């Protein structure tokens with residue numbers, strides 16, 4: 138276990154680890170599992186797609202398999218780089234066809250304001266393109282902008298297309314135990330994760346680095362927060378998902394540092410979404 142902390146502790150800049158742990162509620166856990174996490178990327182912009190070769194090389198170097206939430210239009214326009222994701226052993230999540238709302242692709246309504254039929258068509262269209270362009274059937278979905286844009290009415294739509302899981306909600310660490318769970322439709326929902334220092338906020342690159350109200354001004358703060366979360370994850374034998382935008386890491390030169398914090402160590406494992414979905418389903422049956 139000490140190995141896990143080695144190198145991580147050096148990234149802690151505040152030093153008050155016990156204070157951080159006291160302030161934070163329970164993380165979700167998968168009973169019987171070692172501390173584990175799932176890493177995912179949302180490929181939102183052309184800049185993200187341009188960052189992918191660097192991301193894929195670094196993931197191979199650190200031996201981390203990841204999930205990539207991909208948009209139908211981009212898959213159609215740039216099939217080669219998406220094929221590369223699959224060739225390298227990662228998984229692709231259906232992230233809708235046009236990602237409403239999207240600065241370049243779809244400046245119309247938010248996903249939540251679409252009718253159920255329109256939402257179903259967004260999902261089905263991305264699914265069709267994955268089949269045609271990549272010869273691939275995703276088994277997971279992420280709602281564009283997740284959180285309040287997500288709704289339970291999507292589960293039957295996903296079920297019909299043969300999906301097994303969604304990762305579109307945000308984890309609740311208040312002790313209510315909103316870890317991965319089997320929904321009544323049979324789809325497993327795997328919430329997006331938070332951080333030790335800011336347990337109430339989704340820990341992603343948008344909220345922490347890129348938005349106008351970003352929590353971190355210094356990227357070193359971002360990596361320190363990630364490192365603290367991993368320490369807490371290990372202590373609590375918890376499970377979290379991490380979601381980042383590819384270009385947010387490459388542009389700031391922190392990709393390798395982030396992956397080094399997340400790289401497999403004794404007592405810390407990466408578990409793909411599909412495996413989490415199977416575990417949750419087995420335990421619920």
Ligand SMILES: [Zn+2]
Pocket residue numbers: 179181232236280281282
């Ligand atoms: Zn997105």
